[in-house]
Amino acid sequence: MNNKELFKISKYVYAESFLQSQLDMSGTSVSSVMEKMEKNKRYIKNQVIFTKIIMVLYVSFLILLPITGYMQIEKAINEGISITWILFLGGVINGGYFLFQFAYLLMFGMFSSTGLFTGNIFDWLSTLPFKKKEMNKIGIMTLFRVIDAQFIALMLIFPLATAIFTKSIIITLISLGISTLNTIFSFNVLIILSKKFASVIKGAEANAKGSNLTRILFLVGYLATTMFAVLGIQFLIPIINPLYFQEPTNLALFESLNKWIGLVPFPLSGGYLLTSFLVGFDNISFLQILPYLAGLAIFALIDYLLLKKSLKIMNDVIISRIDSKTQKFKVSTVSDVSITVVSPIKAFIKRDKSMILRDIQSIIFILFPFILPWVPFFLALEPGTGFDEIDGFGIIGLIYCIMGSIMIIMGLSSIEKTGTTINASLPIIVRDQVKARIKWAFVIIPLGTLLPVIMHIGKPFFWDILVIQVLIAIVGLLFGTFTLLLRIRLFGKMKNKYTLANVKFRYKIAKNVLLFALDLILMIVIVVGFVSQLTSRDIVEFTLIIFPIELVLAFSLYFVYNKMFPRPRKLD
């Protein structure tokens, strides 16, 4: 079979791997992904195209960081700023750009490539009459299909932009060389991490001792990196460009720093080498760039070793070689069988905990309410770059808290979807089920909203911020409860009862639109109310107005909850 034919076949393997990634990512919502696919045959194709376009757009936007830096370097040299300082800043900023690029690739590539490693997608292929060599080729071609747009964007956008802005062939070629090394490095790391990620989220290791913690740490790190990559870049550009003109006094320190950190293979040696060429050999000696060249040589060697490792991983996946490390199952015996009976509400909470820890989508839904409330606190760190006024700070906090509470409700609601058979057969009292969900929200929302307050301990605004955050947390709780009850009302109303399962499928789209619209309108009303009160009153007056309103709303929701889910009657 020739390469063209094999490439055609890899298209089907790729579609399978992308679907597998979508299913892995969907966690407890597998059925809804399948439903979307049933309704729209182009669903997978559209998702593929969308993911690739987003990645290319992000990389294109990111290019502003080094390009605006080029302009500053030229300006700084003309203004007589020390070359040591320019070299340091240029090296670090370009290195930062390479690091961001790497983070973006992980962010957009990880979930698409994980499917290659979790679903044994090459298994069915191995039943067909392909030679081993052909199987390997199909595997590599499938991988290329997973990362083609990202690969091209990562490799070419940077040299192209450099060519346009510097109009120098040599600098363009250097940037192309560095870009090639970075791209090879990034993709090899992506393959290695995706394999690890696949083991952590699925398969034999998924229930191994300590893997829950690994999974959470992995996801927290992943979310923190990617959020920083997306949010941080917007604030970095206006901050770092003026730094070129703020020359420090202790230049000797930076001179030695330039020598040593320029040796760091990734991402700094490339960043330094490029800056050296931008500064020009009128200002810098060839001897000075030797550490950077050495760093790049080490980088090339690392690339080679990583390439060997990732090719081995791919080869193992393609021929479905069993990894002995992942086959260590615990074999239970009769003595392990011991049932602990707890109250139904506790049973729901225990079940949810186990399921959340093993499901990526649920972890993300639960982590976001913890991560989002930090954003306004970080924005408020630097006066002039964020909100130094407490009211602006409170509004942003309120919006993020409401978003977080919606995410919790969405995440917790999706948990029920996988166990429909069990739910159908168990004598579940819906009141208990709903109560367990509300209990989760009552832990996560206040904790997530109040944790960032520790950043302001001892600061003049501390008590004001604490009070605002408490009031915000209550809004989040009310909002979450409202969304949960409304969702059940729209999708789970039966003749004599309500259920958490989606039983009313008619007008599903219209109901989802209604749910979204009502949430949005309510959010706007709350935010406008908050703003008007917060800007016109002091914190005591503000609390005296908002808190009673929150109490009234809480009692109203409690009344609705009791109406929808009355205490069960006892049969004689």
Next chain:
Amino acid sequence: MENIEHALLDVKSLSKSFENVQAVDNLSFHIRKGEIYGLLGPNGAGKTTTIKLILGLLEADAGDISVLGLNPETDEVEIKNRIGYVSEEPLIYKSLTPKELFNFIASIRKLDGEKVSKKLAEYLEGLSAIEYYERLISTLSRGNKQKVQIIAAILHDPEILIMDEPLAGLDAKSVRVVKEIIELHTKRGGSVLFSTHIMEIAEDICDRIGIINNGKLVAEGDFEELRQRANAIGDDVDLEDIFLKLTDQDESINGIIEKLRTTML
């Protein structure tokens, strides 16, 4: 008229439609104490919809259902305390281990921890599922998932077992064990609603069989009665022949077999 005074499950003139499809159409049947009732029908005949209506998961357009003398629409929780359900697709929490799942079930059903632990250990051993006790359900094979589901359905000694293709994916030994479980269940007075496509199994274990097609009950009775209903077939017939005849699939299947012979031979 048959005496249905002791029926544990009684379905009368049940109808349910989805948009333009009549899934269940004026369906009536009952299951007596200690009886295994087989519900047979081709794909899309309305078996699963009927079961969902009995469980109170769907609301009927018309008709009555009485489960242990209770109404599924109003007494859902009480009914579920007294029945066990095995579905065709084991849609059990795949990100839990069997251990966590059984703990959850025992807690929701408010069972006695000590007693249920002993019983569970025996069931797990009997169905050779003990070694998977602490593995994720998602990593188990179809058959092992089915075993977990079957144990989950019988753990609380239900009075009625509703089983939709319970033997799918099971190995020979487990099939034997499950058949034995069903028999013991009926010996102590329990009833079974057994839905299957495998005619030999229905013929082997069911006391009475209801054949359902396009949501309607087209025939009901024990094997001998059904054979008489389909008497045009001949003497040497099995339930499969009777089923195909009564669901009007006998002629079309002959045509398909003829075409296959031409293609493959």
